[in-house]
Amino acid sequence: MIHDQRAEKFRQIVENKFQIYNSLFMSLPYDKMTNIGMLLPFLGEESKVGYEAGKTPEEIIEEFFKNHTDLQTEEQKLELLFKIIQYIERQVVLFDSIEDAAFPNLHSESDNGTVTNMFERSLQDHKLEKVREKLKDFTVKVVFTAHPTQFYPSSVQRIIHDLRSAITTDSITNIDMLLQQLGKTPFVNKEKPTPIDEALSIISYLRNVYYDSIGELFTKIKRTFGNGNFHLHEDLIQLGFWPGGDRDGNPFVTADVTKRVAEELRSAILKSYYSHLKFVRRRLSFRGVAEALNALSDELYSSIFNGKKITVEDILKRADEAEKILVEQHNSLFLDLLVNFKDRVKIFGTHFATLDIRQDSRIHQKVVDEVFVKICGNVEATYEDKFNKLIQITNKVNADEFEDIVKDTLLTVSQVSEIQELNGLRGMNRYIISNSDAVKDVMNVYAFFKVCGYKDEEINMDIVPLFETMEGLANAENVMNALYQNPIYKKHLERRGNQQTIMLGFSDGTKDGGYLKANWEIYKAKELLTQLSIQNGIKVIFFDGRGGPPARGGGKTHDFYASQGRTIANNKIELTIQGQTITSIFGNKEQAKYNFEQLLTAGVENDVFKNSKKDLTEKERALIIELAEISYQKYSDLKAHPMFVPYLQEMSTLEYYGKTNIGSRPSKRGDGNELKFEDLRAIPFVGSWSQLKQNVPGFFGFGFAMQKMKEEGRFDEVRELYKGSDFFKTLVLNSMMSMNKSYFPLTYYIKNNPKFGAFWDVLFDEYQLSKDIMLELTGFTMLQQEDPLSRKSVKIRERIVLPLLSIQQYALMKIQKGEGNKEAYEKLVTRSLFGNINASRNSA
DSSP states (O other): OHHHHHHHHHIIIIIHHHHHHHGGGGGOOOTTOTTHHHHHHHHHHHHHHHHHTTOOHHHHHHHHHHHHOOOOSHHHHHHHHHHHHHHHHHHHHHHHHHHHHHHHHHSOTTSTTSHHHHHHHHHHTTOHHHHHHHHHTOEEEEEEEOOSOOOOOHHHHHHHHHHHHHHHTTOHHHHHHHHHHHHHSOOSOSSOOOHHHHHHHHHHHIIIIIHHHHHHHHHHHHHHHOOTTOOOOTTSEEEEEOTTTBOTTOTTOOHHHHHHHHHHHHHHHHHHHHHHHHHHHHHOOSTTHHHHHHHHHHHHHHHHHHOOOOOHHHHHHHHHHHHHHHHHHSTTTTHHHHHHHHHHHHHHTTTSSEEOEEEEHHHHHHHHHHHHHHHHOSOOOOHHHHHHHHHTOOSOOOGGGSOHHHHHHHHHHHTHHHHHHHHOGGGSOEEEEETOOSHHHHHHHHHHHHHTTOOGGGOOOEEEEEEOSHHHHHHHHHHHHHHHHOHHHHHHHHHTTSEEEEEEOSSHHHHHHOHHHHHHHHHHHHHHHHHHHHHTTOEEEEEEOTTSTTOSSOOOHHHHHHTOOTTSOOSEEEEEEEHHHHHHHHSSHHHHHHHHHHHHHHHHHHHHSOOGGGSOOHHHHHHHHHHHHHHHHHHHHHHHSTTHHHHHHHHSSGGGGGGSSSOSSOSBSSSOSSOOGGGBOHHHHHHHHHHTTOOGGGTTTHHHHHHHHHHTTOHHHHHHHHHHOHHHHHHHHHHHHHHHTOOGGGGGGGGGOTTTHHHHHHHHHHHHHHHHHHHHHHTOSSTTTTOHHHHHHHHHHHHHHHHHHHHHHHHHHHHHHTOSOHHHHHHHHHHHHHHHHHHHSSOO
């Protein structure tokens, strides 16, 4: 019933509004675009009917030109296609803004996963004290990354923000003016952004969205669960930050960049405090209180603009002075405003978000090798000998004696203490190692600190291995066991409060092992590492990358975390978000607050409201292992297919990601011209499947594994697993969401391609098989039946961008055939990436 009501509301306040406001595009001041609004529906219809009839994109576009225009030259036709792309890009922005503006009306304060819902449930089940207990020692952390899937320049993002506000109040005049501005504002960066540009773009979200949304949510939780004895800890909700610190594969991130971004983060939070304090001072104008707050305001100003150091303790000391006078002399009037300000200071410190350092283990080994040669000479030594020798070093190595990456790595480590001095220990306290699969990968980083002159007790950093490949995940237990037993590392962990963060499955898990296998390996690794850590007296925290379980194909994060059983440590929920996911899921205050709540309650509920469906039985576990192995073999066969990489190279947009000026880093690892599977970055890899509307990483092998069970007469076992296990059910539903964003008719024409036809058939057959068997398993009649709002949103978005996909495929076909203006068609492919990715929102 609630689903039906919300679906009807969605129709009224999203679909209908889009139709109405979309008509305003007809009068937009585009150069030579007055008739685009008239022509576009024809192209949309030609595409829909054409694909259903088995026509190729080339046939559809050519028939569109013939039936609806009188254009003759290639130049005229290309110009029209570029204008259509610009038009559709702006339609996507309009729909985004309408849907985001409708968010508060489509979601209730008492929805599943909200703080209010959790409070009501805790009262009913008499578990209020248990929830309070869990909240005292639980943390949610969202880490923002600069991965290149955010296509909107900052000028467009500002328009989107204003457009959303205008739509909320249904101000036709303002909407019309903003759409006109949108029509004239470029959607494309002329140059690639620098890492500093990327950092500043996300810092603007910190200031304009998260400062308030997290502060307000903290206050809401305090009020909801508070009593005289209950006090929330300030680390309940944390932010992490990778732009400017993540140098894995990004040669443009240097020690100087990291230092500058740390300064920008510190400056941004102090500016937020200064602005917030202005509001507080308007009310707290009482004698004694005003003077204390004015002095604090002056100190913040001096720190922001004159570089004078200020600490959290300094800020709180002034605020405490004001509070004491307010309580003793002024009847605590407006006390809540001052307490709210102090809470923000406790939450965000002088760092705003924790800046992480990340680098690839292979780069680290190169650094260790060169430093070892410089210190010990060119002697034969094992990996273990090298880091053991370097850990004993007492003299600081001079970074200037080295070049390039070695020098920069040493400079980066050397300045950690300086950043911590200004931003606080929470400002920078983690070094993450990509592609970890051995003890040396962690100990090498420890060695960096020693050769940079740090004493053991001065290394105020957590060293975080990132196990992302199948090999890395398989080695994770042995690696961590050896580290926990290593005397030097053991002492380091003691100094860090016997707490170890382990990152799993950031980018390459699904790419490497396929959807089901990757998810199961990560789940299994978490179980083993939980048990191992408990045995060693270590509090383990799991950090999920966007490429891990909650994503790749578009997963529902709350459902994923709420489905984890008691065999997995639940001390903290931590995950990365990136690109357009920042704007689409955490892009405004209402959405950000709601989604932070969803994460928080998922973690608390897991411990407090025990559910047998979360704990896998031995029988369920054995079946998942069997399904995962069958699925992995099927996916491995696909990867081994001789056409796998050539198909992506020649038939998809893979090689165009690097030309988009959206991210500062290269689109693949390695320097060679030959494209190797292992060098493929996960985002262009997953994004290219998404552009083809094939979404292979989200389903391939899963359906095949279930079909095999069915053929063996064991499908009832799979049904029981789906009904009995929240974890497996979440995997199925997330995979179905991924398939719902697929549209194979777009590429039917490849069936007849002599080189790739057979490979395309493999992909399509698995899609069809997976779709049919998952519908049979769930009893649904359509994909995403259980989530009508998401289904409707996907349907409208896919309809908006279908003409864009036709244009993209048309251009790719022209390039493949070597026909016409190759440079123009390549630009057409690149430009069409933008609208497609923004429309699909969580494609990467």
